[in-house]
Every structure is written in C-alpha cells, then in structure tokens.
Amino acid sequence: MTELSLQSAQKVLDSQPFSGLVGARLTEFGNGAATLEVDVREELLQQNGFLHGGVLSYAADNSITFAAGSTLGSAVLTGGFSIQYVRPATGRTLAARATVVHTGRRQAVVRCDLYTVSHEGAEALCAVAQGTVLSARPT
Incomplete structure (x- = not known):
C-alpha cells in the first residue's frame, strides 16, 4: 500500500x-504505521458490558495488516498474529496502533497496542498484539 494515501x-x-x-x-496510515479506530457501542459489547474480545482481535489484525501494507505494498495477507488482553476494554473509542518492527522482502513483523479512549480523552492500554504479514505478490 506504499502508493496509497490515508x-x-x-x-x-x-x-x-x-x-x-x-x-x-483509519486515522493514520503510512511509513510503517496504521491506526484503526472503532467507536464503542452497545452491539459490540459482551455480556459484562466490555468491548468484545473479537472486536479487539479484528482491530489488531486489520491495523497490523495495513501497517505492513504501507511497507510491503498493497497485496498483503495476515500470516498470523497473537493477542494478549491486558484489561477489560471500556470507554468511548478503541484505537489499535500498529507499527512495523521489521520488513523483509516478502514479510513484515508488526506490533499493535490497543487502547480505549474514555469520554474525557484518557487512554488505557487494553491489549497488545504482534503479527506477521506476508506479501501476496506473485514471485
């Protein structure tokens, strides 16, 4: 996605x-970084009133892939990722901030920190993820 703008x-x-x-x-894109945001709303919550872990996983996966795409090019696929939940996600907005740690010829390793933003603007780390993204360009 190197040729793409935000x-x-x-x-x-x-x-x-x-x-x-x-x-x-997307609120940030390019130079090995991407930030994906999702507004917290009732239909995205789990039974205890926290943002569902699947939404956090989705945000990590997509922000990781977009960050890698800014260094590898637009034809990319997630090779795999892991996520660790740090605390329940509550607040107004989820922000998944991904940064490329290493880019090779055919793959990139990307770290993602996921924060919730309160109504007052305070951020709280709720999960961390790391993934590998593969170039899908023909060899």
Whole structure:
C-alpha cells in the first residue's frame, strides 16, 4: 500500500463488509504505521458490558495488516498474529496502533497496542498484539 494515501487506504477498508459492520476507520496510515479506530457501542459489547474480545482481535489484525501494507505494498495477507488482553476494554473509542518492527522482502513483523479512549480523552492500554504479514505478490 506504499502508493496509497490515508484516503485511499480508507477506501480499501470501506470495501471490507465486516469493517463497515463494526464502523472501523483509519486515522493514520503510512511509513510503517496504521491506526484503526472503532467507536464503542452497545452491539459490540459482551455480556459484562466490555468491548468484545473479537472486536479487539479484528482491530489488531486489520491495523497490523495495513501497517505492513504501507511497507510491503498493497497485496498483503495476515500470516498470523497473537493477542494478549491486558484489561477489560471500556470507554468511548478503541484505537489499535500498529507499527512495523521489521520488513523483509516478502514479510513484515508488526506490533499493535490497543487502547480505549474514555469520554474525557484518557487512554488505557487494553491489549497488545504482534503479527506477521506476508506479501501476496506473485514471485
């Protein structure tokens, strides 16, 4: 996705039906980084009133892939990722901030910190993730 701007990257995100379902948006993209945000709303919560872990996993996966795409090019696929939940996610907005740790010719390793933002603007770390993204370009 090196040739894409934030606006173009958002169009790619908008073309993903699931991203539209959760209301995701990119607020940062390029130079080995991407931030994906999702507003917290009732239908994204689990039974105890916290943001569902699946929403956090989705945000980590997509922000990791977009960050890697800014260094590997637009044809990328998640090779795998792991996520560790630090605390229950509550607040107004979820922000998944991904940064490329290493890019090779065909893959990138990316770290993602997930924060919730309160109504007052305070941030709280709720999960950390790391993943590998593979270039899907033909060899």
